[in-house]
Amino acid sequence: MKYKIRSVAEYLSLIEQKGLTNYIFRGQNEPYWGIQASGFRPYMGSWSTDRFYDLDQMTTDFYNKVTRHLTEEEKRHFLAYSQHHGLPTNLVDFSYSPLIALFFACYGKSSPKFSLEELVNKNAYEAIEDLKNNKSTQGMLIHNIINLLQKDYYSQYSQIYLILKEKLIDATEIMVEYNNKNIFDLIENNSNVQVWLCNELEKKLFKNPDLVTEWLTNIITVYEENKISVIEGVHQLPPLSDEKHKNDLKKYKIKIKSQKSKNNSIKELFIYLKDKIYDESITHADMYHMESYQIEYAKVESLAAKIYLALIINMIQVIKNSHLKVWFKLDVYFSYNPPEIFDRISNQKGIFINQPYVYEIDDMYNYGNLIYQYIEPDITIEVDEYNKILAELNYLGVNSGSVYNDLDNVARAVKYTHDQNLYNYKVKVEKFD
Structure with missing residues (x-):
């Protein structure tokens, strides 16, 4: 927006x-x-x-x-x-x-602001002499200015x-x-931080259950956009060519978005991740130790928080193992x-x-x-x-004085006010003339 x-x-x-x-x-x-x-x-x-x-x-x-x-x-x-x-x-x-x-x-x-050296790839003295006589350098200058101004920067x-x-x-x-x-290092390796983050995610999902579908589909979409899937074993490269695993996650995303099968699909995804991620720092941690009957009666928000956290940790390990360029959203x-x-x-x-x-x-x-x-x-x-x-x-x-509150910036703020007064006076004089 x-x-x-x-x-x-x-x-x-x-x-x-x-x-x-x-x-x-x-x-x-x-x-x-x-x-x-x-x-x-x-x-x-x-x-x-x-x-x-x-x-x-x-x-x-x-x-x-x-x-x-x-x-x-x-x-x-x-x-x-x-x-x-x-x-x-x-x-x-x-x-x-x-x-x-x-x-x-x-x-x-x-x-x-651009330096002359940046625009024509010569030191300033050479550039000035070249610009006087060389139409090619003049064209390069104009081309580079336009190119720089068009950048998203x-x-x-x-x-x-x-x-x-x-x-x-x-x-x-x-x-x-x-x-x-670094919080990503803590999330990957520290069980206390994992429990803390899982609890924080649960709080947000219990406060707004509508986020369950949104969060799970969003993080699966991140996996799809980055062409990665679930690691089977922490020391293996991600199976980038393994379309089955990618389609599995996509299948769960489609089912989770369906209100009729959402809860069952989330439970199935939880079990799938427990089976597919063999790294004990993720789904073998205490928070994932759940018997079948416990999963069946678990609150969907709690399972969604655990899934979300497992996929975050997995993505961190994918990056470290494969050196992939990933949009981590x-x-x-x-x-x-x-x-x-x-x-x-x-x-x-x-x-x-x-x-x-x-x-x-x-x-x-x-x-x-x-x-x-x-x-x-x-x-x-x-x-x-x-x-x-x-x-x-x-x-x-x-102004800079009130925002930064140090003497240099207070001085700048005072000077700015007087500059404005001078400018306003000049405008009035010009109008009078």
């Missing part, structure tokens, strides 16, 4: 009319490559740019350098502390405040992304307890709600989404493969007239 706004009033009216109060908000001044944590941005997925930060080591190095300055609360929530101070992490900033998101969508938005609009709060699973305590270890996101250990969290009404990931290096080709959970907004709002909106937000007291 997509909307477009051109003023603060239009934005607030849209939120009121559409009832967009049960969402968290993220503002981006460019679409970039979607919603992506800062720690993943160096990775471009090609042979020459297939590496990305060692996030754990970088965080450890930072911790060792600043630990003597930290409070106990800052140590407990060191990932938030790192994000606050600009260290790349796998956290994505969101806000409970629609106005804060609107500010971030507009702040820093400007026309795309740039847009004439800013973006605000909305995620339903109902999709969030609060992983704050898990992150603190396990020292901010789930119906839930892992939120992180640290205490207000610095003013910015409070000022920005901040909440983080933890973007878990799998990063594997192919031993044969030494090629890195990064897969992170895809964050798909439920609603996108495109923002036009961003300079006008920044002025309106400043009038409402939302």
